[in-house]
Amino acid sequence: MNTASPSPQGPQTDAVYGQHGQAPAPFSHGGDWQSVTKMPGNVRAAQILAFVMAGLCLVGTALGGVLGGPRLAGAVFAGGVLNLVVGILAFRFHRAGNGARIASIVLASVQMVFALGAVARMAGGGLVPMAGAIALVVLLSQSSAKAWFTRHRSA
Template identity: 40%
Template sequence: MDFGNNTGAPNNQPYEPYPTAPVYPQTPHHDPYGYHPYSHIPPHPTTMPGSVRAARIISWLFAALGIGLSVLAGVIGNPELAGALVAGLLPALFLALFAFGYTTNGNGMRVASIICAAFGILWSLGGAAQGLPPGLLGIAANLTILILLSKQISADWFKRPH
């Protein structure tokens, strides 16, 4: 058997023509120009979701309350209470600083805020057990911030392209 001989080919062509791939019509979702069948729905959030905005406002209010109460305690003349307030609300101050970056920073800011809120819950539990500030208010505020930032819509906001 001779594989190099192609004499049996029609029209006496020296070689058989190369088979072409079948041509299929393109559907809209396979368009090379980026057509998306749900183009009316934006692929990422364009405005800050309510959960992120609420976590931002809660962290600012909680830090402002802590600063105001510690200044008030210092003015009244109780430095021990002022020191306890500053120490107890330290995670709230960090959360308030992180909240300024919620519009421009990425997912790392969300993760850092979640970790800081979890640390604030533990910090507040220790304070509540000893009767020190922030007590139950700190547990509630930090838990609320943690839950709001753990939602999927919050993750989508922080993972959007900048």
């Protein structure tokens, strides 16, 4: 319900609901960009997932080195290096531009292809990286994630 009353100066807008009783979109480009100060939940979830996937890469590399030697450690690291790079990019999600989002989506897509190859060869450890990469692409492809990474930043 719009609580604004008609006035001689023209239609008034309600500070909470905007004009005509409609709620403003929280991450629209036409809205108030200053109100976009908190990272959306899907971007935060993608950031945490990227950290977890990078951590799994490092733990898997260490376990591969201990249990199977340097050759297995190298194979595990090579299979998860893209997740490690996305994990490093995730540290900049709170202040990075759209390039970090696009790079994360591209790297996660390439990781999906690599993981699909591991699944096709019946090699171990292909499903977890593929599921993580799919989730990253889905989370970072949403409109609120795009709005977060393309928001106006003050100098």
